[in-house]
Amino acid sequence: MKSLKQSLLAIFSGVFIGKGLVSTARAQLLVYASIIASVVSSAGSSSAQSASAEPTLWGIYGVHNRHDCPVNNRETAKEVIEISMTDLQPLMKKYGITSIEDMYHSGLEHTLVWVVKTARPHDLEEFTIELGVARWNDLKFVPERTFADVITDITALHGLEDFKPVIESVPFSAKSGLAGSNSAETTLWGIYGAHNRHDCPVNNRETAKEVIETSMTDLQPLMNKYGITSIEDMYHSGLEHTLVWVVKTTRPHDLEEFTIELGVARWNDLKFVPERTFADVITDVRALHGLEDWEPEAVTKK
Ligand SMILES: [Zn+2]
Ligand SMILES: [Zn+2]
Numbered sequence: 264m265k266s267l268k269q270s271l272l273a274i275f276s277g278v279f280i281g282k283g284l285v286s287t288a289r290a291q292l293l294v295y296a297s298i299i300a301s302v303v304s305s306a307g308s309s310s311a312q313s314a315s316a317e318p319t320l321w322g323i324y325g326v327h328n329r330h331d332c333p334v335n336n337r338e339t340a341k342e343v344i345e346i347s348m349t350d351l352q353p354l355m356k357k358y359g360i361t362s363i364e365d366m367y368h369s370g371l372e373h374t375l376v377w378v379v380k381t382a383r384p385h386d387l388e389e390f391t392i393e394l395g396v397a398r399w400n401d402l403k404f405v406p407e408r409t410f411a412d413v414i415t416d417i418t419a420l421h422g423l424e425d426f427k428p429v430i431e432s433v434p435f436s437a438k439s440g441l442a443g444s445n446s447a448e449t450t451l452w453g454i455y456g457a458h459n460r461h462d463c464p465v466n467n468r469e470t471a472k473e474v475i476e477t478s479m480t481d482l483q484p485l486m487n488k489y490g491i492t493s494i495e496d497m498y499h500s501g502l503e504h505t506l507v508w509v510v511k512t513t514r515p516h517d518l519e520e521f522t523i524e525l526g527v528a529r530w531n532d533l534k535f536v537p538e539r540t541f542a543d544v545i546t547d548v549r550a551l552h553g554l555e556d557w558e559p560e561a562v563t564k565k
Contacts, residue, residue, distance in 0.1 A: 325375030325400030359383030456506030490514030
């Protein structure tokens with residue numbers, strides 16, 4: 264029986280097996296899950312394997328006391344500088360993380376938003392502990408979908424495959440567009456939305472139509488009108504019913520009008536939070552703590 268298990272394990276979950284990466288209990292669970300999947304699935308072993316190993320998108324939300332923040336705390340500053348200089352690939356591989364999509368910090372709210380793709384979300388806990396970020400943050404892990412994923416889902420859910428919105432071209436204000444491009448420097452802002460599940464496009468057909476329409480509209484004129492130079496990220500959590508969008512804008516005050524005209528303010532409570540990337544934070548904290556030339560000992564360098 265043991266050898267049968269092992270050969271099944273090799274067939275179905277070979278991707279997971281490495282130097283002691285998988286505990287015996289977990290390996291057995293994988294075997295049983297794979298057997299069930301292979302029995303249920305008419306496509307057989309290949310679909311069973313891809314079902315168990317497919318990476319999914321997860322938000323890592325952190326919140327910390329301002330005194331523990333690398334901006335104010337020299338020891339935390341050294342820790343994050345060390346992370347910035349370390350090759351994270353081995354640690355990511357160890358915990359099944361296939362990519363780190365985003366790493367933002369708000370020095371106003373002292374919150375982190377990281378987005379990763381992982382094949383083993385349960386191990387995010389151990390990943391954040393070993394990385395050290397769990398030492399100075401309360402963390403939660405939230406399944407996320409991109410805006411594009413949401414559109415695919417809600418189109419199917421509401422049977423809107425043939426829905427064709429009448430898209431009016433947004434009146435382009437050349438005056439405000441010019442002001443936007445010529446005035447201030449662009450800065451990075453997080454747009455945080457929270458909505459009632461009954462207003463969510465997943466559950467609400469009218470909201471679904473609105474966001475499908477948004478997905479089919481050229482947003483460039485509206486972005487120009489309000490000084491937005493790029494939309495970096497658009498995530499939705501169907502568990503918490505929260506949105507995290509990240510934009511670059513020259514006129515953050517106008518984010519209010521942008522979200523109203525876009526319609527997203529109709530079904531979300533919104534807040535706008537200045538964000539910095541992980542790279543920006545490293546530059547800042549090196550300067551703040553006079554650590555410009557500081558090098559940690561014994562890091563596996565990038
Ligand atoms: Zn902070
Ligand atoms: Zn929602």
